[in-house]
Amino acid sequence: MAKNFSTREENYSQWYNELVVKADLAENSAVRGCMVIKPYGYAIWEKMQAALDKMFKDTGHENAYFPLFIPKSFFNKEASHVEGFAKECAVVTHYRLKISENGKDIVVDEDAKLEEELIIRPTSETIIWDTYRKWIQSYRDLPILINQWANVVRWEMRTRLFLRTAEFLWQEGHTAHETSQEAKEETLKILDIYANFAENWMAVPVLKGMKSQTEKFAGAIDTYCIEALMQDGKALQAGTSHFLGQNFAKAFDVKFLSKENKLEYVWATSWGVSTRLIGALIMSHSDDKGLVLPPKLAPIQVVIIPIYKTDEQLEQLNEKVRSIKQLLESRGISVKYDNRDTYKPGWKFSEYEFKGVPVRLAIGPRDLENNSIEIARRDTLHKEIVPIEGIDNVILKLLDDIQGNLYHRALNLRENNTFSVDTWDEFKEQIEKGGFVMAHWDGTPETELKIKEETKATIRTILMNNPQEEGKCIFSGNPSKERVVFAKAY
Amino acid sequence: MAKNFSTREENYSQWYNELVVKADLAENSAVRGCMVIKPYGYAIWEKMQAALDKMFKDTGHENAYFPLFIPKSFFNKEASHVEGFAKECAVVTHYRLKISENGKDIVVDEDAKLEEELIIRPTSETIIWDTYRKWIQSYRDLPILINQWANVVRWEMRTRLFLRTAEFLWQEGHTAHETSQEAKEETLKILDIYANFAENWMAVPVLKGMKSQTEKFAGAIDTYCIEALMQDGKALQAGTSHFLGQNFAKAFDVKFLSKENKLEYVWATSWGVSTRLIGALIMSHSDDKGLVLPPKLAPIQVVIIPIYKTDEQLEQLNEKVRSIKQLLESRGISVKYDNRDTYKPGWKFSEYEFKGVPVRLAIGPRDLENNSIEIARRDTLHKEIVPIEGIDNVILKLLDDIQGNLYHRALNLRENNTFSVDTWDEFKEQIEKGGFVMAHWDGTPETELKIKEETKATIRTILMNNPQEEGKCIFSGNPSKERVVFAKAY
Numbered sequence: 011m012a013k014n015f016s017t018r019e020e021n022y023s024q025w026y027n028e029l030v031v032k033a034d035l036a037e038n039s040a041v042r043g044c045m046v047i048k049p050y051g052y053a054i055w056e057k058m059q060a061a062l063d064k065m066f067k068d069t070g071h072e073n074a075y076f077p078l079f080i081p082k083s084f085f086n087k088e089a090s091h092v093e094g095f096a097k098e099c100a101v102v103t104h105y106r107l108k109i110s111e112n113g114k115d116i117v118v119d120e121d122a123k124l125e126e127e128l129i130i131r132p133t134s135e136t137i138i139w140d141t142y143r144k145w146i147q148s149y150r151d152l153p154i155l156i157n158q159w160a161n162v163v164r165w166e167m168r169t170r171l172f173l174r175t176a177e178f179l180w181q182e183g184h185t186a187h188e189t190s191q192e193a194k195e196e197t198l199k200i201l202d203i204y205a206n207f208a209e210n211w212m213a214v215p216v217l218k219g220m221k222s223q224t225e226k227f228a229g230a231i232d233t234y235c236i237e238a239l240m241q242d243g244k245a246l247q248a249g250t251s252h253f254l255g256q257n258f259a260k261a262f263d264v265k266f267l268s269k270e271n272k273l274e275y276v277w278a279t280s281w282g283v284s285t286r287l288i289g290a291l292i293m294s295h296s297d298d299k300g301l302v303l304p305p306k307l308a309p310i311q312v313v314i315i316p317i318y319k320t321d322e323q324l325e326q327l328n329e330k331v332r333s334i335k336q337l338l339e340s341r342g343i344s345v346k347y348d349n350r351d352t353y354k355p356g357w358k359f360s361e362y363e364f365k366g367v368p369v370r371l372a373i374g375p376r377d378l379e380n381n382s383i384e385i386a387r388r389d390t391l392h393k394e395i396v397p398i399e400g401i402d403n404v405i406l407k408l409l410d411d412i413q414g415n416l417y418h419r420a421l422n423l424r425e426n427n428t429f430s431v432d433t434w435d436e437f438k439e440q441i442e443k444g445g446f447v448m449a450h451w452d453g454t455p456e457t458e459l460k461i462k463e464e465t466k467a468t469i470r471t472i473l474m475n476n477p478q479e480e481g482k483c484i485f486s487g488n489p490s491k492e493r494v495v496f497a498k499a500y
Numbered sequence: 501m502a503k504n505f506s507t508r509e510e511n512y513s514q515w516y517n518e519l520v521v522k523a524d525l526a527e528n529s530a531v532r533g534c535m536v537i538k539p540y541g542y543a544i545w546e547k548m549q550a551a552l553d554k555m556f557k558d559t560g561h562e563n564a565y566f567p568l569f570i571p572k573s574f575f576n577k578e579a580s581h582v583e584g585f586a587k588e589c590a591v592v593t594h595y596r597l598k599i600s601e602n603g604k605d606i607v608v609d610e611d612a613k614l615e616e617e618l619i620i621r622p623t624s625e626t627i628i629w630d631t632y633r634k635w636i637q638s639y640r641d642l643p644i645l646i647n648q649w650a651n652v653v654r655w656e657m658r659t660r661l662f663l664r665t666a667e668f669l670w671q672e673g674h675t676a677h678e679t680s681q682e683a684k685e686e687t688l689k690i691l692d693i694y695a696n697f698a699e700n701w702m703a704v705p706v707l708k709g710m711k712s713q714t715e716k717f718a719g720a721i722d723t724y725c726i727e728a729l730m731q732d733g734k735a736l737q738a739g740t741s742h743f744l745g746q747n748f749a750k751a752f753d754v755k756f757l758s759k760e761n762k763l764e765y766v767w768a769t770s771w772g773v774s775t776r777l778i779g780a781l782i783m784s785h786s787d788d789k790g791l792v793l794p795p796k797l798a799p800i801q802v803v804i805i806p807i808y809k810t811d812e813q814l815e816q817l818n819e820k821v822r823s824i825k826q827l828l829e830s831r832g833i834s835v836k837y838d839n840r841d842t843y844k845p846g847w848k849f850s851e852y853e854f855k856g857v858p859v860r861l862a863i864g865p866r867d868l869e870n871n872s873i874e875i876a877r878r879d880t881l882h883k884e885i886v887p888i889e890g891i892d893n894v895i896l897k898l899l900d901d902i903q904g905n906l907y908h909r910a911l912n913l914r915e916n917n918t919f920s921v922d923t924w925d926e927f928k929e930q931i932e933k934g935g936f937v938m939a940h941w942d943g944t945p946e947t948e949l950k951i952k953e954e955t956k957a958t959i960r961t962i963l964m965n966n967p968q969e970e971g972k973c974i975f976s977g978n979p980s981k982e983r984v985v986f987a988k989a990y
């Protein structure tokens with residue numbers, strides 16, 4: 011496999027597309043913009059879900075499930091929300107098909123037209139806040155801390171596997187609180203969970219900060235985000251956490267009787283990460299030989315490949331590997347033993363290298379004699395022969411090393427590609443080359459828009475605890491109090 | 501809570517509806533026929549998913565994800581499939597909304613009409629077999645053993661929470677095989693998994709068998725099922741496993757090069773269980789005091805309630821309970837300690853009784869002195885005082901007892917409500933009273949239909965290894981070789 015595989019330098023975009031398909035992660039389906047997530051790709055998503063789900067539950071959140079459909083009228087209740095989502099939504103208008111008059115085709119039954127059209131959820135604030143109205147009467151009903159794992163649909167015109175698809179999988183948290191302060195704390199608590207997950211599971215360093223008012227979620231007061239830098243110097247928004255204020259409570263008339271016996275609107279947050287994270291994971295670590303996966307999210311952490319000529323040798327190897335596999339699994343390591351005789355060892359080596367399995371063990375008759383085994387790590391491609399005795403501890407340490415190495419490699423890349431610029435010419439030049447560009451901005455949406463029009467760069471984030479520093483806006487020359495992070499983005 | 505709660509005898513249907521809502525399992529949403537699954541109900545679904553997912557993976561299946569949308573033309577490729585599903589599907593016709601000319605409303609943008617309508621999947625055979633065509637070339641690509649956890653939509657006209665909803669959650673397995681034999685074995689392997697899950701996790705005894713040709717899945721050669729009997733004497737189909745033959749392979753032109761180097765159509769199965777199982781769980785065990793949950797699927801297995809008058813007493817109890825809770829959790833038991841001071845112990849007792857928590861512990865100052873604790877089981881409502889010493893082993897055994905008792909209670913109910921009848925009059929009388937009715941049938945769809953028209957009873961299943969016995973069809977008097985299982989059903 012991996013023949014005719016583009017390199018990052020030749021064509022980064024093509025490298026990514028080919029990698030996703032050839033590593034069996036996902037592929038385009040017969041439905042425009044919708045992907046099929048193949049078992050190997052889905053196994054990564056399951057690992058992500060398990061880690062995030064535990065973090066959400068450990069912080070008091072519960073899962074629930076709300077309808078796929080949203081009545082059209084719900085959208086109109088929050089003005090900026092409809093503005094943000096109306097242009098890209100799938101609309102259900104009928105509930106029946108019938109056989110056509112010629113008896114051959116199947117057509118929409120016009121007698122089965124819905125009175126009110128239903129929208130496939132692009133996000134669930136509206137249907138959830140319509141529900142919360144029934145659940146919330148008093149401060150005793152608060153907080154509500156709910157998360158949902160679901161599919162959503164946004165009718166994107168230009169799609170790319172994992173990064174931007176018409177249907178995608180995600181989690182969306184929707185919480186309800188007594189006070190603004192409590193809702194803000196929730197927003198930031200989730201931002202920390204997302205950053206922790208990105209850095210310690212995905213091995214992807216992220217900037218934490220706030221979006222500009224132009225870039226915030228349609229319906230939010232403030233949107234916080236984590237932003238990562240890909241190998242090609244483009245930014246990728248990896249997760250967002252929104253402080254919604256009382257916007258949705260007002261739109262859906264959700265009030266509670268406070269401890270002071272006053273009727274008040276409820277405060278809200280919402281937050282989400284999606285299968286887009288898989289795109290970020292791929293683009294952060296992978297190389298010209300294929301996928302590179304961090305051990306904590308790799309469906310297979312260790313693959314073992316037997317090297318043999320005779321059936322007798324294979325039998326001896328099978329027996330030895332059985333005990334090695336058992337030992338490793340007893341330490342919580344996921345192991346695959348590939349002793350298929352339909353493929354040669356060399357083919358298998360490339361296969362698992364291409365699929366990013368963090369550690370490969372190879373064992374042959376001579377190893378049996380010496381009680382040794384060959385161990386190869388995917389990140390550095392380094393190989394060595396080690397004793398079988400104590401292999402479990404060696405591998406546990408190695409998996410940790412790989413996890414750490416991937417993170418530091420990505421952190422170095424980001425640090426080497428983060429620039430401070432002070433003039434418009436410097437800015438344009440650097441944005442063209444790529445990377446995070448820290449620059450002064452006068453704080454107006456007008457300037458932000460013009461910079462975007464001229465350079466395609468957007469403000470990715472305004473860092474948390476951003477150092478205050480007097481300066482002049484790179485575009486308008488007007489006074490500025492802080493630098494913000496610009497980049498071209500996925 | 502649980503005031504004004506209907507009894508099963510007064511009105512079984514109303515008892516069920518009220519139970520689902522008042523026990524915080526689910527409720528109707530603003531969208532016709534679609535439910536909101538609340539956290540407590542969803543936690544049961546998560547337990548079901550975890551157990552089933554492990555069984556699927558232990559038998560070599562992998563999860564994947566296919567699109568929500570199915571192009572309309574796909575439905576037309578398998579004749580009986582379109583017949584079965586066309587009448588109840590949600591159709592997406594447009595991909596954009598816009599602001600109306602008056603500037604106030606939001607309307608469908610007629611310029612954004614899809615060239616081909618998209619159907620929200622009612623089941624995924626068509627989109628999956630369209631995909632498998634690309635994955636399968638040779639026998640080396642087989643078998644494919646894939647499962648998907650997903651939402652599906654069937655536009656049911658009369659809906660009931662969990663039992664029949666327009667949108668529901670399920671898993672659907674779709675496998676591809678070299679031979680008919682292998683596909684049949686897969687169909688039955690899954691049937692066994694479903695029966696095992698129903699009996700040993702849900703504590704619901706089930707009949708295993710085959711559907712009649714009339715009742716089989718639209719597109720299957722044979723449909724196997726598990727059927728349970730509810731407390732009101734009605735049957736509930738709890739899971740189905742279909743042998744699809746080569747129907748979908750032919751419809752989507754999926755061929756493989758066999759070991760003998762011949763091009764052959766692939767053999768298929770599909771199988772599913774849904775959130776309907778939660779309905780079966782509720783109706784099998786619950787009583788006039790509320791939910792009764794089997795320990796293996798209960799989100800909370802043990803609740804601990806402190807009985808106190810003073811803050812000092814509560815503090816002492818908190819400390820003692822902390823160590824009890826830790827001990828129980830270390831044994832894998834899920835425990836909730838409810839020491840909220842906004843509710844009285846009596847209120848809490850009813851609350852957890854109503855929510856079906858299998859075991860309740862109550863502890864007060866006198867218990868602290870005696871080093872004892874009150875233990876109550878939800879299934880029999882039996883209470884006793886036991887020493888705190890060794891409470892973990894007592895509870896582990898009790899949870900096992902409750903699990904077993906619920907199963908045997910349900911099995912007794914079924915056995916006491918399974919009847920053999922030989923005449924049409926007996927049949928009509930028994931069907932009216934309820935239960936499984938074993939009767940001779942002449943094997944024709946015509947007779948089956950007439951029986952259904954006259955009595956509303958359907959053939960639920962033809963048992964596996966059904967004893968062969970000469971007899972006469974209760975309706976037509978024609979010869980019959982075996983009895984089949986009739987019932988009215990959900």
